[in-house]
Amino acid sequence: QVQLVESGGGLVQAGGSLRLSCAASGRTFSRFVVGWFRQAPGKEREFVAAVTWSGGLTSYADSVKGRFTIYRDNAKNTVYLEMNSLKPKDTAVYYCAAPADSSARLRDLREEYTYWGQGTQVTVSS
Numbered sequence: 472q473v474q475l476v477e478s479g480g481g482l483v484q485a486g487g488s489l490r491l492s493c494a495a496s497g498r499t500f501s502r503f504v505v506g507w508f509r510q511a512p513g514k515e516r517e518f519v520a521a522v523t524w525s526g527g528l529t530s531y532a533d534s535v536k537g538r539f540t541i542y543r544d545n546a547k548n549t550v551y552l553e554m555n556s557l558k559p560k561d562t563a564v565y566y567c568a569a570p571a572d573s574s575a576r577l578r579d580l581r582e583e584y585t586y587w588g589q590g591t592q593v594t595v596s597s
Contacts, residue, residue: 480591493567509563518579564590
């Protein structure tokens with residue numbers, strides 16, 4: 472079992488930055504791929520970014536490439552999502568998630584993730 476808690480959301484103006492944190496407890500966190508997803512009102516939850524347990528491999532949705540950076544600190548059991556050049560369309564509830572298996576394979580499908588945090592709201596004003 473893995474417990475995930477997101478923090479760091481808030482209200483920011485377009486062009487601003489935020490750093491989200493995902494703190495994990497439970498099973499050996501350092502052996503899990505971790506992903507970030509987001510869900511805007513009336514829309515499906517969509518993939519944002521993922522990182523392997525070593526931090527050596529990452530993947531991003533095209534919509535955030537070059538603006539967002541995912542990285543992790545296994546000593547702190549925490550994964551971060553650094554978000555720069557924020558746009559109003561980035562407004563959503565952001566969730567971190569982990570799969571049940573310890574495979575190092577990056578994945579971007581909701582269905583492949585088992586454990587989810589409660590989410591943190593990010594609002595970008597124009």
